[in-house]
Amino acid sequence: MGTTAQSDADGDPGGIDVVPAVGTIVTALAMGCLLVPVRQGVDEPTVLGASAFAIIAVVAFLARRHGVLERQQSGLVAAASSALVVILSATAIMLGTSGSIILPEVGWSISLLFGAFVTSFAAAGVAIADYASVSGAGLSRRTGHFLEMVILGLAGLVAMQVASVVVSIPMMVAVGELTEFQWQFVSYLATGLGLGTVAFGYLAVRDYSLSYIDIKAPTLQTVVWMVVGLFLIFGANIAVSVLMTGAGVESAEHSLSETVEQNIGLVVIIIPAMILIVGPFEELLYRNVVQKSLYGTFSRPSAIVVASTVFAVVHVGAYATAGAGEVLASLASVFALSLVLGTIYERTDNLVVPALVHGCYNALLFVPYLLS
Structure with a gap:
């Protein structure tokens, strides 16, 4: 029953810094998806809480990239924060808040909270990968x-x-x-x-x-x-x-x-x-x-x-x-x-x-x- 996954480091030490860079981008997208409805006046506590944790996740990845935090420290903080964003944004959606915007050219309505839910789910995965020393190739x-x-x-x-x-x-x-x-x-x-x-x-x-x-x-x-x-x-x-x-x-x-x-x-x-x-x-x-x-x-x-x-x-x-x-x-x-x-x-x-x-x-x- 042992783990059969390939080596987390993947033999690519030079590519390891790619992971926190990806994490920064993904968490920034989640943060943006949450801050837009907040700026529009959405004051639902779950949205405000999700926004705060999204900011923490971004800061954790940035601290990792600039050497302020060790890989496992930042990975743990980013993973936990992103997971809380997933839970809170999902709760907000289930309670009827969508934080939607209309794309002017095509008239489509897009739920920013759903965007935050998806990107934070991905961010949690990236944070776990960074915690496990997975390289960019991995x-x-x-x-x-x-x-x-x-x-x-x-x-x-x-x-x-x-x-x-x-x-x-x-x-x-x-x-x-x-x-x-x-x-x-x-x-x-x-x-x-x-x-x-x-x-x-x-x-x-x-x-x-x-x-x-x-x-x-x-x-x-x-x-x-x-x-x-x-x-x-x-x-x-x-x-x-x-x-x-x-x-x-x-x-x-x-x-x-x-x-x-x-x-x-x-x-x-x-x-x-x-x-x-x-x-x-x-x-x-x-x-x-x-x-x-x-x-x-x-x-x-x-x-x-x-x-x-x-x-x-x-x-x-x-x-x-x-x-x-x-x-x-x-x-x-x-x-x-x-x-x-x-x-x-x-x-x-x-x-x-x-x-x-x-x-x-x-x-x-x-x-x-x-x-x-």
Whole structure:
């Protein structure tokens, strides 16, 4: 279970100063995104707090560049400050503050707080890299790998849509217009085909054998992890919900929940599909392929966080009908769920465990509909 990431220093001592330079630029962007709405009169405490921490992050990177602070000192301060900016800016968005500006030439409205959220998330990553003595070349490689995994994750979504068309057309030719039950069947079949195709396609492109897939017979230890995993996921979900409720934030409802509310009978298909298709194939792609691939570039704890970020990004569409704040609140729960699943996979190196935990968790969410 040792870390398999490449050396943090990357054998490029001359490039190490590139990292605080990048950090300075990114944190300055975050600071600018926050100070503009403050100058416009936004006095929301979360925005003011985020602005203060953004300034601290910029100062920390500048102090590192000019030798006032040691690498680990500045990295720790910049990472903590940027993380607080992420939390506070996200909270402000969820409470309904956007700090938007209109681009005069095209008329687009851009949320500066969302810009601060994204850039501060990136700044926290850069600060951690600097703390770990990652060079400029190492930072570039890690950024490229992250973007590659985002593209791979999004490819899974596209593949599911393509598979849905491929599966539904012959069915409609055979039986005519599909019922809601049949469309649900098509959806889950497409999920397995789409995600499976992308996962196995990536392994083929990278010339990995099937042994890359971590499928092992469950042992007593893995059964314990399954039980613990379910408790952790429900616990994390409850904790996030309590925090959101305490802050007066509402989360978005998953599009599937809205569908079930209109046709409760669909749970007969949904519950087994969650266990047999959604859990296994999502974990195959996002854990066994995305997260495991990241082990070669990031430390294992970092790989879990990066893979969870990818997992949250690809779930944006599932909550897209709600407002930005509600979507962000729901993605916080998805991110927490993914952190638990990623940790379980890292601890067991067995795809079966997170696949069953994920599938059973999703299925249990729909059991109340079955009992109603």
